[in-house]
Amino acid sequence: MSKFSLREAALHILDQIDKNQSYSNLLLNHAIQKFNISKKDTGLLTEITYGTLQRKMTLDYYLEPFLKKKVEGWVRNLLRLSLYQMIYLDRVPERAAIHEAVEIAKKKGHKGISGMVNGVLRSIQRQGVRTLDEISDPVIKISIETSHPEWLVKRWAAHFGLEKTKEMCERNLIAPVQTARVNTSRISRSEVIDMLKQEGVEASESTIVPAGIRVKKGNIAHTGAYKEGYISVQDESSMLVAYALGAVPGESILDMCAAPGGKTTHIAESLNNEGEVLALDLHEHKIKLIKENADRLKLENVKGEAMDGRKLNEHYPDRQFDRILVDAPCSGLGVLRRKPDIKYAKREQDLESLSRIQQELLHAAVGSLKKGGTLVYSTCTVDKEENEGTVNKFLADHPEMELTAPAGLPESIAALAENNMLQIFPQDFDGDGFFIASFKKK
Numbered sequence: 496m497s498k499f500s501l502r503e504a505a506l507h508i509l510d511q512i513d514k515n516q517s518y519s520n521l522l523l524n525h526a527i528q529k530f531n532i533s534k535k536d537t538g539l540l541t542e543i544t545y546g547t548l549q550r551k552m553t554l555d556y557y558l559e560p561f562l563k564k565k566v567e568g569w570v571r572n573l574l575r576l577s578l579y580q581m582i583y584l585d586r587v588p589e590r591a592a593i594h595e596a597v598e599i600a601k602k603k604g605h606k607g608i609s610g611m612v613n614g615v616l617r618s619i620q621r622q623g624v625r626t627l628d629e630i631s632d633p634v635i636k637i638s639i640e641t642s643h644p645e646w647l648v649k650r651w652a653a654h655f656g657l658e659k660t661k662e663m664c665e666r667n668l669i670a671p672v673q674t675a676r677v678n679t680s681r682i683s684r685s686e687v688i689d690m691l692k693q694e695g696v697e698a699s700e701s702t703i704v705p706a707g708i709r710v711k712k713g714n715i716a717h718t719g720a721y722k723e724g725y726i727s728v729q730d731e732s733s734m735l736v737a738y739a740l741g742a743v744p745g746e747s748i749l750d751m752c753a754a755p756g757g758k759t760t761h762i763a764e765s766l767n768n769e770g771e772v773l774a775l776d777l778h779e780h781k782i783k784l785i786k787e788n789a790d791r792l793k794l795e796n797v798k799g800e801a802m803d804g805r806k807l808n809e810h811y812p813d814r815q816f817d818r819i820l821v822d823a824p825c826s827g828l829g830v831l832r833r834k835p836d837i838k839y840a841k842r843e844q845d846l847e848s849l850s851r852i853q854q855e856l857l858h859a860a861v862g863s864l865k866k867g868g869t870l871v872y873s874t875c876t877v878d879k880e881e882n883e884g885t886v887n888k889f890l891a892d893h894p895e896m897e898l899t900a901p902a903g904l905p906e907s908i909a910a911l912a913e914n915n916m917l918q919i920f921p922q923d924f925d926g927d928g929f930f931i932a933s934f935k936k937k
């Protein structure tokens with residue numbers, strides 16, 4: 496496949512995200528297959544697509560003075576992805592980026608459009624882009640400089656201060672390192688690292704998570720170690736949740752929002768096949784993913800079931816669990832490095848309704864938890880309303896529940912907790928933004 500179609504594929508993905516609000520990661524995988532993108536070109540396609548999406552607002556700020564009138568959506572995306580290459584990708588010569596943009600414009604549009612695309616990009620090549628120093632308002636400056644909507648920067652600045660907000664926004668632009676969890680019920684970390692080396696993948700032990708490894712070179716998803724169920728692709732912050740739950744072999748565990756099973760399988764690994772994890776998810780089709788993951792990892796103690804977690808007590812009025820995990824549906828504002836589309840799609844009012852669902856799920860969990868049992872609430876967001884806000888409302892409604900210091904976590908991580916709640920920021924140790932709170936039933 497020539498690079499020309501690679502840019503067409505990138506344009507196709509960006510247009511689909513605008514039209515259908517679809518997830519960038521799913522669209523990318525689909526486009527790689529649809530356009531038959533070679534392994535070699537996949538890296539560049541990912542970089543152009545994610546990079547353009549990540550920096551959309553900055554690119555628009557740069558383009559604005561050069562656009563005489565409103566342009567169609569696809570033309571804007573074409574200009575964005577071409578400018579992205581010109582500014583941020585040293586390995587793509589500017590003239591190549593411009594030439595390919597003009598060819599795509601000719602093919603998809605008409606002569607007028609290709610002439611305009613050529614004119615805009617060549618003018619930028621000659622004159623350069625304007626400086627961001629013209630922006631005096633600090634919130635607007637962070638918003639444009641790091642491509643995060645103004646309402647979000649304002650909200651974060653009110654919650655965490657400007658400096659922390661800026662750090663987080665900047666960190667969100669950097670692609671994450673691939674990490675994996677070793678299935679330590681079957682193999683050790685050093686054995687897996689050796690095994691991966693044989694397959695051309697360079698990895699090292701995580702300094703944060705005992706079962707984690709960090710990949711320096713290569714892709715673990717295609718290795719024998721992955722297929723044989725010795726590792727799972729998972730972010731380090733996400734791995735911390737099962738440690739906080741602290742399941743012990745022989746116990747009965749409920750994972751209420753479980754698909755695709757990243758944490759379910761981690762919990763099951765820590766049970767060493769003694770005890771059971773019941774994994775619920777609202778969507779039937781997602782239960783299949785949990786089963787596939789458990790089978791690949793050769794775990795026999797996972798049972799998946801489609802159910803609205805809020806109806807748990809009606810379905811299982813007599814069942815009591817030792818520990819329950821509510822890894823709740825959330826805004827995902829902690830994983831913007833992986834899913835940049837989220838920052839443009841979310842609205843501030845969405846956050847309030849999420850907090851309500853999160854409380855309802857926690858409320859249902861209490862009814863099925865043994866006395867003295869542990870309940871862990873986690874999200875992959877950094878939003879105060881969904882995190883501390885949900886926890887405080889839950890505690891006010893449930894005097895029988897007590898917030899406890901996060902146990903089972905590596906010391907350096909536990910030290911980040913404030914008021915017994917752990918908010919991890921993407922800039923803390925390069926993991927996803929995550930929140931973990933642990934409760935005991937009195």
Ligand SMILES: C[S@@+](CC[C@H](N)C(=O)[O-])C[C@H]1O[C@@H](n2cnc3c(N)ncnc32)[C@H](O)[C@@H]1O
Pocket residue numbers: 751752753754755756757758759775776777778781802803804805822823824825
């Ligand atoms: C953050 S994701 C879970 C990720 C999962 N714990 C993992 O580590 O792989 C939240 C999940 O909650 C599910 N969900 C949403 N509402 C639910 C409900 N009312 N009851 C059960 N599951 C729900 C979603 O389908 C989604 O799969």
